Amino acid sequence: MYSLVLTKGVPDFREGQVSFDEEGHLERGETPTVMNPNDEFALEAALQTKVRNGGTVGVMSMGPPGYEDVLREAMETVYADELFLLSDREMAAADTWATAITLATGIEKLAETDRGAPDLVFAGFKTADGETGHTGLQTAWGLDRPMITHVIAMEVDEDEGRVRAKRLVEGDVEEIETVEAPLPAVIVADPEFEPSYRRADHRLTLKDLQAETAERAEDYEEHLTTWSQQELNLDPDYIGLDGSPTIVESVDPIPKAPAEREATMIDPAEPDQLGEVLETMQPYAGGD
């Protein structure tokens, strides 16, 4: 069983202010990069597969050399065996389609190595910065693989060569459906994904993997392969800024609403003032 997880570095929004240049592009230099929080769920799904079905896990990302930290973080989270970074200045400022073409090509190149094509490719849902939720699907389309998206639980039947997953459907009502697909396939994990380790031997395996990985992550560079645009044999017109159908025209503040009420200012340190607020609340008091 060979699983490959796609991950992305995103600005760490927890750090606060994120800045944009005047073209509306995020100034990434200004903001620390962390692994996209939603990729955590893709990693969880891949880890569950490794614990339950054994095998190898790789992690792949497209980004500048600084993304090595993101990959190391991913390695520690998913107990990955190897890391792949697709990195080249020609790949910069790509939108989802240009990114998907690059990633699909990286996976095709991987398939030509001794490792062979991954049985399962995992992607997270929306990235925190782009928020499109498209890249995993478009990569799957480029690879012409069946896909199951918005996955909240999954299991692999290796003998049958199939993956079975539960996924969320939105609409006027919310639904949960079970989908089956043959391997090789692509799984896009939902933020509601929950791994399941019911058996005691699964939990033991998890512990062993943890110890093993801590060692490996120390010198993660030995497990890292970097591929450039030329090594991937990618035409620069189809990747990066040049290969992106979409651009950000502008980023505008959302207009402020006109004032509708005249607020009474309350200093919480003044009992009289806070007491006035309390009077408006008291009629509704009465918890259990």
Added chain:
Amino acid sequence: MPEIDPSDHDIAELGPKLREIEDVEELEAILDAEREGEDRSNVVTLIEDRIEKLSGDDEDEEAGELDPTELSVAELGNAIRDVEDAAELEAVLEAEEAGEDRSSAKSLIEKRIDSVRGSGEDEDDEAALPPEEKHPELDHPTADKKHVRALEDGVYEDMWVYCETQRGQLIDVSKEMLGKARELMDGYNDEYVDAEEDEEKVVAIVIGDDVEEQAELAIEYGADVAVHYDDDRLDRFRHKPYTELFAEMARAEYDWKEYDEPRYVLFPATNNGRDLSALVQAELDSGLASDCSGLYIDDTIISNPAKVGRGGDKKEFQRVLHMKRPDFSGFEYSTILCLDNPGREFHPQGASVIPGSFELPDPDSQREGEVVRHESDLDEDWLRASVTDYDQLEGGVDLTGNEVVVALGRGIGDDPTRGMELGLELTDAFGDADMGITRGIVTSSYQFEGHVEQYAKEERQIGETGQVVEPDLYIAAGISGAIQHKVGMDESDTIVSINTDADADIRDFSDYFVEGDLFEVLPSLIDAVESGELDAAALAGDADTGPADAEASTPAGGEDDD
């Protein structure tokens, strides 16, 4: 206030007036006034051009001392276009590396260096070369990949709307999109289509099992043509066949369709609709903006080098679908455009639309339109993934109908779990109350501890794309009050807000504004509501440490939420 109020003038009057102004600050004030007022995109562009021209004059005076760190990437691109000396460009590159080190800026400078050092061949000629000659070092140009298949000189017309169904019925967002598409294309036909030409249409696409009636319904909601495909194996959404069928329709020839592919395509931003949008646009080798809440069609002037060509300067693109989407911050809209490159056509222009963003139109049973059955055989290979089971989820959370709603925003960011606990405790202190959250919390990356995590989900979101509540008492803690949040709560009888930032927008629609840190104020309120009296001693205690704490917590509280 600037001397000229731009909203007093139309664009023809403004042009000459702006040319008389030499003061950049004055122009920026006018620009702000326009943005806050009518925000006409052509006027904004006009003012920006004037500002750019004046700023550009300054740069010329300091020629040779180009400091990239003081320039935006766009300004830098313009500034280095006139520099012919590679050594000077190298110096600029070094300055950028030592300074902000923006990869987009470096890439621009490096490209300019390559171009200056090149054999002097015209860059426009380079763009026209076939990929094999342009990149002889690559043996398999990406253009040959099966998933890259743009048209050449394609003809694109009409706005297509993917009408998602659930259990065989159109869902609300499908109707909302039809209403919006009708409005957009009516405006489009007025603006761009001469009286003797055929008007461009709204085309509804319905795929499923036995959906002909839904296609007929799509006409009532605003479509001119409704194309449907029926097969019992498509009873539920399946990625591959739905995508293949949609793309097949987009490329097909029909009596009513004499163009190559649609000009615009809209999809619902639901789990399945968003998936389909990404796949269809990948198959058609084009782009899209996801989760949009605003759409309009307009001409626009672009200077982005990838779109204009390396040798170019600015270029007008016509009939562009402007796709506005609220950003993660909740305070900004990004406007996304999907534009052709000089050597590659990116059509259709695609968007997915957040449910509830546009009004649900009333059906008009008298509306006439053409319902078309799409004839095609499903390829067995498309059916590799199959749905084996499905079930409806429990109803979710209904925040309406409570006497009290306690709502939390990103002011809880210092300790999200504790913030949620306080919100829940206050909610429990009331008899008939529930807790809501802002979109800022739903989209945040807060790590909640298990027991409160369930309250951080979309089902509790209040606002434009969440629930609209009108309780007797609305308590907004750590919410600074973006307009999308306001529309979800401003009909409440009494609004009490708690925020460290006295200038937070929410003050303008609050009855009481408690200027303080929710981590200090909420415990006092919880005690007081539970016991029926205010603990003056505890408050006095807070007051002792108050000023220092308030100062320390201001930045965190101020960076809020929506």
